[in-house]
Amino acid sequence: MALLDVRNVGKAFGSLKALDDVSFSVNAGEIFGIAGPNGSGKSTLFNTITGIPFGPDRGKVLLDGAEIQGKSGNDIARMGLARTFQRETSFDKLTVFENAMIGATYGGRQATPTAQRDNAAEALDVVGIAAKDFGRLAEELSVFDRKCLMLATAVAMGPRILLLDEPASGLTKPEIETSIGLIRKIAARGITIVLIEHVLTFLMTLSQHLLVLNQGQMLAMGDPKTVISDPRVVEAYLGTRKPDL
Template sequence: MPLLEVESVSKAFGSLKALDKVSFKVEPGEIFGIAGPNGSGKSTLFNVITGIPFGPDSGRIVFDGVEIQRKAGHKIAWLGLARTFQRETSFDKLTVFENVLVSGAYGKPNRSPEEERAGALEALDIVGLPRSRHGRLAEELSVFDRKCLMLATAVAMQPKMLLLDEPASGLTRPEIETSIGLIRRIADLGVTIVLIEHVLTFLMSLSQHLLVLNQGEVLTIGNPKDVIADARVIEAYLGTRKAAV
């Protein structure tokens, strides 16, 4: 049974259709990629799936057998669905460790203080943030470390599925390679991952299936190599065949 089923989901802002009858499925344990030009509806799709900050106008979203399209964001998180955002998000005046503690408490309420602390330390270890940085304020971190912190806050929620919105944005080539390994490490822990990214090498390295959105609609979905070779994708997203290489 799919872990996530999105069925004919639509979202409009006035006369603008940000999403128009979008449908796809994500199987447990896979890394599922989403691509598309700017304004194609990718981040809006994450918003309506997680209920942060809004849900869909119509359609059906089923996560782990539960319909979630009308649930509040925190209740969706409690079911095991976490996300990150395009820009690094943190409480800048809290330490690295405090940020992860807050997130863990949000995603997994009713844990003891000892369980919360152990979960935060485990999440930080998973993303590779050394303990020498746990006491630093979030605002003092580099761009790459802030992205790692954002990942740690999501991992601390102990999700079944993690939605990553452009995790490679703003990173250097070596940092992108490190991030690829980090996402694989999280997936190896049994977390299903849905990944939005403009860096095609990133998507191709990680994704088992790739969906392309264009103007709020599903353009195509399938094996990443086949999708990238599709003439409609080249025209809508890549622009030229040379860019697909």
């Protein structure tokens, strides 16, 4: 049974169909990639899965066989699903460690305050934030370190599956390479990853399966190399030029 199962999900805003009959499954331990041009419905898909800020209008979302559509974002998080956002987000006036503690507390998967503190510290270590920086204010961090902090806060929630929305956005090439290593490190901890990204090399390097959306509909899905060579994908996502991979 799939860890995450999205079945015929739809979401509309007035007459605009942001998602139309989207279905896919993600197995435990997998890194599953999602691509598509701007406005194709990628972030809306994450919103409907997590319930933040809205769920689907129709269809089902199952986490380990249990339906989660209609549940609150907090309940979904406590069931083991976490996400990050396109822009680096943090509580700027709180310290690095306090931000991670919010994730550990919100996720609710650690029973005691001591376990929450340990999990927050471990999550920060996983993304390469040194203990000497735990007391720094989040607003003092660079863009890359703020992205790492957002990632650590999500990991501190103790998720079984983590949805990452464009983690490479705005990063330099060396930072992108570092991010690839961090995501692999997180996956090696047994956390399943669903990844939205525009940087194709990022997706191709990490993903075992790839879904491409276009105008809210599924355009192609399967092995990344096969999908990215599909003429429909080349036309919709890349124009007329085939990617050099």
